[in-house]
Amino acid sequence: MRTSRGPALRSRLRLLPLLALLAGLTDPAASASPVAPAAGFAANPIVYFAVTDRFANGNRGNDRSYGRGPDGAGEAGTFHGGDLAGLTQKLRDGYFAGLGVNALWITAPYEQIHGWVVGGKQSFKHYAYHGYWPLDYTRLDANMGTPDELRALIDTAHAQGVRVLFDVVMNHPGYADIGTLAEYRVPVLWKGHEKATLADYHGYIDYNNFDFAQWWGPDWVRAGLPGYQEGGGDDFTMQLAYLADFRTDSPTAVGLPPILQNKAGSGARALPGTSVRGYLVSWLSEWVREYGVDGFRCDTVKHVEPDSWRALKNASTAALADWKKRHPQQKIDDAPFWMTGEAWDHGPERSGWHDAGFDSMINFDFQHRAGGDWNAVDAEYRRYAGLLGKGPRYDILSYISSHDTLLFPRENLRHGLSALLLAPGGVQLFYGDESGRQPGAAPDGDTQQNTRSDMNWERPDEALLAHARKLGQFRARHLALARGAHKRLGQQPYLFSRVDAASGDRVLVAPDAIGELTLKVHGVFADGAQVRDAYSGRAATVRDGAVSLRADGALLLEAAP
Template sequence: MRRLAVLLALVPVLLLTAPAAPGPARFADNPIVYFVVTDRFFNGDPANDNAYGRTREAKPEDDVGTFHGGDLKGLAAKLKEGWFRELGVNAIWITAPYEQIHGWVIGGNKAFKHYAYHGYYALDYTVLDKAMGTPDELRELVDTAHAQGIRILFDVVMNHPGYLDLQTAREVGLRVLWPGSEKATLANYHSFIDYNNFAFTDWWGRDWVRAGLPSYLDGGRDEFTKQLAFLPDFRTESTAHVKLPKFLRDKPDTRARDLRDTPVRGYLVAWLTQWVREYGIDGFRADTVKHVEPAAWAELKTAATKALAEWKKANPDKKIDDEPFWMVGEDWGKGPQRDPLHDSGFDALINFDFQNAALRDAQPEKLYARYASLLGGRPGYNTLSYLSSHDTELFDRKRLADGAAWLMLAPGGVQIYYGDETRRLPGTAPSSDPQQATRSDMNWGNVDASLLVHWRKLGQFRRKHVALARGAHQRLADKPYTFSRIDAVSGDRVVVAMEASDAEHIVVGDVFPEGSTVRDAYSGNTAIVRQGRVQFPTTQHWVLLETP
């Protein structure tokens, strides 16, 4: 019954707006973030597809965890085409582009070869992964985005580096493998690793990570010290000063250097913020936030804020504005409410509540009213709501037009997941790792053109009106469902009608002056406010109104 009710809940939209406030709103008040798994988006340079000898698999079910070719040059190409600008986004969150482990580990209960295409298995935080591109290509990406008023956000991980895979172990000279590891399969992978070998000390080492290996500490039992998914856990809580791990010290192309009187946390902060200082990266999306001490995130935010200010001072012609560094955290299960983590460096947290509500509820009034009560005005924090995610599921592909409206009209910040605007279908995935299906290749050859137009109009409209993100919310009518949002800070105001039908009389109350003209940005039609109402003789389901 729940699914039936949801499928029946069509939500045509009518939006009425007063003149936009002078100048653009602050990014922190109205973030519209496009999240892209870079490797799965667009291949700008096929020459880097097999970096480090990585290969693809012939069968789709075996190929889910390989690198597929998307890169920084591909993102820049789509920026130049106007893909992101036309969607109205003002930030692009990209998967971590720094160097990942070179080989594969076992994925999905021995179902597939799992490479680090997603950026969560870091090897060297100081250099780009060759599959992502070159320093010049990263610089071009950032500069191209900034010229369009679009920020670039890095996905970053401070909780753990990557696993030690067989290929990387061979390449960095760790003497912990039995002969024949080049021929390892999913079935016998671990039999080639001598887990009792004290040569593991030449990897990250006891001072840097918990790993349960010879001479290493075991993972703890609390959230901060346990090994998440058996990954080595950085000792970010330690105050002991450390030197570079041997493998990294001997790595020919690393930019990592010993830092004086610096603990593990200090190295990670220095490495991550160097990308900000050199390239003008505008923000971080922090992974696995609850597994790292809040003080570490606060330190990262302080250092990154300083680094971005330095970059802007050195590059005044390339910056978007003088807003400070922005940081959003992934703390699994959090909703839109304020959290102590907002006082530890985070401007926003990922909102895990929205997707379930949008799938479950027939109308968004209860959700919108709650979110606006929390996020309206300038409460000093924000949230980032999404329809689809790489870690949960893709939103119902049959309801993406409705879902787009729910998301793009929601209070707070919003995140568009790549392919929701084109109706990208889920890919193949083993039952033991269903999230792999959410990371399929972008469907450039099969774009749903009408859905794309819909997303673009909603996105552009949202970007113009901070009232949608920060305005006070008031329901004006039940049928069609109509509400207003008015932002007291800027004076911006909107009226939205959902499930509007032909020639509908839309209640606007006293939000707009009697006799004023509003224009439908969707069709170009105009109407005049009469007795607190407007009427549009149109057969369109979706109507966006603004003052001409």
């Protein structure tokens, strides 16, 4: 059911970032100049990625949906209780406004497989808490919340100028787990499957049974099961990690997959004459049309044909325009739908994926370079700014920590956050990097699991968090950081300028500056100009091409308001 919120609610929500600042959630120096977007979102994306299940628990009543239980190995692989209501609560607290972020990327909230599969070397029960094992693209997963809770999340985010991005996967459904197979009566399980353990799990599934056709069906996926095609030998048709591969390359019209035909409460309906690609595009874009989702982070991009991603972008762009037309009070602006993609090992260069519907591609390169000294980081800044300033406009999304790779060294997070939040292009902040969240359990050394520990709300590193807030709010005000020409101006302390010629925006930054300093600013700020250090809040006047200020650990110079 579509609902509409009136101007009164929107006006109240608009006050939330300001109230958060007044309540002291950000450092006074950083909040003295309010966060104000310097350009459209696509020109300066500051994306916060939260693994929803591990972030904040706003509704404890949904924690054990579908009978999901503990994993038997430090709880690394099961649901922890984080949900949409928890994210909304943190929005209302002003947490994201305080960090200057303008987009919230959340793990896929649609319904996942209900049971578990064997994780590690038969060491833990692995549930789909991360959102990458879909069962029903048309329904919210009960662990994530309700339609009303999703609407509340998006309304609250939009009122603060924060976009909401869904993680989506078009490459594969979830595994054929015992719990889901039993619940939907796919007759391929041996008697006693209810007692399956980590050691004998696969022995209870009859992988030679042609009744597997009652699962997704051979028209829908390549699965290497009786009656199904084997996975192919190329990126587009292979089975990734033994997951079934959606046949998005096939133009053949299909009916609903059998498992959804038999699933009570599914919103999936037959679409005559529609291919697998068409169904997936319809299901995913409907979240945009119904709720106003602003963009997608697309998983396993290199394993799905470019035409499929173009179709998703086109359908979602039309869906968001339709939603905005019907919800003028709830939209942020009239910017189009936005997509970023994960193609493993993609670097900062422009690629063919930017022509396949992607506004941005995730940059795997930066994580490995951000830990170097400022000489090394500056070389990356120059390279990135040079690449982004050439030819057709494109963007990247850099990060220092990831749920798919590793966490940035915890002892070096101050440097890592500075390197990231001052980088050219778009940036993605992984939950807890700003507060010193520590790694979690890693059964069998599974480092992916230990990147996904619970958010450290009870023991944040307050000094680190204050540092991240100052940097994030500064970045939110300055298009030059994302799109400007980069020039190194000093060695000790390391000093650079970033100037965007088109908008005139300009900044001068010394990320590790401390003490009394006199810095040459000729070519950045003119004599007589009033400048402000966004890190300390101190102001100064440019005289004889220089400015003198005392720095408190960093210097973030901008024109004084």
